[in-house]
Every structure is written in structure tokens, then in C-alpha cells.
Amino acid sequence: MEIDNQEQFNLVKSAGCDLITSARFSEASQTVYQIQTCKNIPCGINCENVEVEIEDDSQTMDTETEPEDIPSQSFVAEEQQPLSIKPLLPMKTRRTHRQTLVLDLDETLVHSEIKPFSTANLIVNIFYQDRPCSIYVSFRPGLFRFLEAVSQRFEVVLFTASHKCYAEQVLKFIDPDMKLMKYRLYRENCAESNGVFLKDLRMLGRDLREVIIVDNSVQAFSLQPDNGIPISSWYNDMMDRELYRTVEILDELQRVGDVREVLHQKFNISNNLIN
Numbered sequence: 435m436e437i438d439n440q441e442q443f444n445l446v447k448s449a450g451c452d453l454i455t456s457a458r459f460s461e462a463s464q465t466v467y468q469i470q471t472c473k474n475i476p477c478g479i480n481c482e483n484v485e486v487e488i489e490d491d492s493q494t495m496d497t498e499t500e501p502e503d504i505p506s507q508s509f510v511a512e513e514q515q516p517l518s519i520k521p522l523l524p525m526k527t528r529r530t531h532r533q534t535l536v537l538d539l540d541e542t543l544v545h546s547e548i549k550p551f552s553t554a555n556l557i558v559n560i561f562y563q564d565r566p567c568s569i570y571v572s573f574r575p576g577l578f579r580f581l582e583a584v585s586q587r588f589e590v591v592l593f594t595a596s597h598k599c600y601a602e603q604v605l606k607f608i609d610p611d612m613k614l615m616k617y618r619l620y621r622e623n624c625a626e627s628n629g630v631f632l633k634d635l636r637m638l639g640r641d642l643r644e645v646i647i648v649d650n651s652v653q654a655f656s657l658q659p660d661n662g663i664p665i666s667s668w669y670n671d672m673m674d675r676e677l678y679r680t681v682e683i684l685d686e687l688q689r690v691g692d693v694r695e696v697l698h699q700k701f702n703i704s705n706n707l708i709n
């Protein structure tokens with residue numbers, strides 16, 4: 435498949451249907467950063483020879499930093515039964531934060547298109563099936579402040595249903611030293627059900643009483659709906675304040691033993707999915 439239009443690109447990056455409608459926008463774009471990158475294969479996901487051009491030296495990028503190697507898992511999840519396969523995350527240490535925060539990428543933290551748009555902050559050039567392809571990426575308002583805040587209080591895991599070849603390049607800019615998001619999981623780490631990529635939180639190897647996921651797709655965390663904070667899909671609304679609102683909810687969750695009890699009361703997503 436070659437990326438010739440947005441619909442095809444959505445197949446590369448999307449998790450499935452967005453069940454929550456979007457917010458809206460307005461704020462001038464800042465400097466556009468260009469990342470010249472790598473040769474990628476759609477499903478094989480091999481990135482190599484990354485070169486980076488940055489047009490603003492207030493940001494730094496470490497192209498040597500590679501995400502932690504997380505094993506690929508392929509399976510079909512069955513609701514809440516315990517899993518016997520190897521967890522995606524390493525064991526906690528004494529320094530690991532008590533609660534784990536799982537963050538989605540597209541339309542939760544950033545928005546990407548294959549055509550230029552005025553509010554794009556970043557251009558990622560990838561090779562997709564041996565063809566160069568430019569991807570224009572904008573950052574949700576408050577993104578860096580949000581990540582700085584949550585990284586101080588949670589074990590943060592970026593979990594996207596997008597292909598690694600695209601997502602990895604965006605993350606190399608947002609968090610080059612992996613200080614904000616310690617672990618990264620991609621499409622290959624999702625469970626697939628009828629063409630929809632699901633994020634099965636049991637796979638993390640963490641106590642689900644202490645796991646929170648923030649995702650614009652309720653479907654993506656439908657296996658553990660009471661662990662989720664739904665967030666509106668973000669495209670270009672520069673007045674959007676959803677990340678700030680999310681920090682307030684996270685503050686509240688830090689004080690509880692089982693996040694599911696609070697999130698169930700607050701959002702009742704499990705019942706909404708049934709009805």
C-alpha cells in the first residue's frame with residue numbers, strides 16, 4: 435500500500451473508530467520541525483539511518499536514543515481472564531511510581547496528516563514501501579506541560595495502535611531522551627479483533643487497580659473500560675484544554691487505591707459500551 439491520501443494514512447495510524455467527537459481549534463503554528471528519517475516497511479517496522487534537521491535549537495534531539503525493546507505479542511484477548519504470557523513491561527522496581535499511566539498518541543496527544551496544514555509543528559519524512567512520504571504533525575495544546583507533569587507522578591507508557599515506523603519518529607521528537615514516557619508500545623503490541631486494534635491493559639503486567647489509560651478511542655480500551663479516561667479527539671483546536679482537564683482527574687486518581695471505582699463512577703463507560 436502506498437500512502438496517497440489521508441484515508442490510507444489513517445490505516446497506518448488509527449486504532450479504529452473514534453467514539454468520542456472532537457473538540458475544535460485556533461492558534462498559530464510555531465516553528466515547523468523537520469525530521470528526515472528512515473526506511474520503513476509497513477508491517478515489518480524497521481527504522482534505520484535516522485537523520486534529523488531541527489530548525490529551532492531550543493529543542494534538542496538525541497537520535498541515538500532507541501526506545502526500550504518491547505517484545506511483540508500476538509493474541510486475541512478474552513475479557514478479564516488472567517494472562518499467562520510474558521508481560522509487555524519489565525518488573526517494577528522500588529523507584530517505579532505506584533500508578534501506571536497509558537497514553538494514546540493520535541488525536542490524544544498529536545494530530546497528523548499527509549498534507550501540509552498551517553498549524554503543523556513537525557514534519558516527519560518516512561519511507562513507506564520504498565516511497566518517501568511526508569507526515570505533518572501538530573501538538574495538542576499543553577502537550578509538553580502535560581507530559582512533564584505526569585512523568586513526575588506516574589509510570590508513563592505511550593501505547594499507540596499506529597505503526598511503529600510513523601509513531602517512533604514523532605516520539606523521537608517529543609521525548610528524545612525517553613524521560614517523559616518510559617515505555618512505548620505500538621500496533622504490534624495490540625490485540626486485534628475484527629480489524630480493530632485493542633489495548634489490553636492486562637498485557638502490561640501491572641495491577642489493574644493502578645493502571646489508567648487516556649485515549650480518544652473508547653473502543654481501544656474497551657477490554658478494560660473502567661480503567662479509561664476518555665478524551666475528545668483532537669485535530670486542530672488550539673483553544674483545546676482537555677490535557678489540563680485530564681491532569682485534574684489524574685490528581686484525583688492519585689489518592690485512590692483502585693482507579694476503576696472512581697473512573698466507573700465518573701464515566702460509566704462499561705455500561706455505555708453495553709448499551
Ligand SMILES: [Mg+2]
Nearest residue numbers: 538540541650
Ligand atoms: Mg487515538
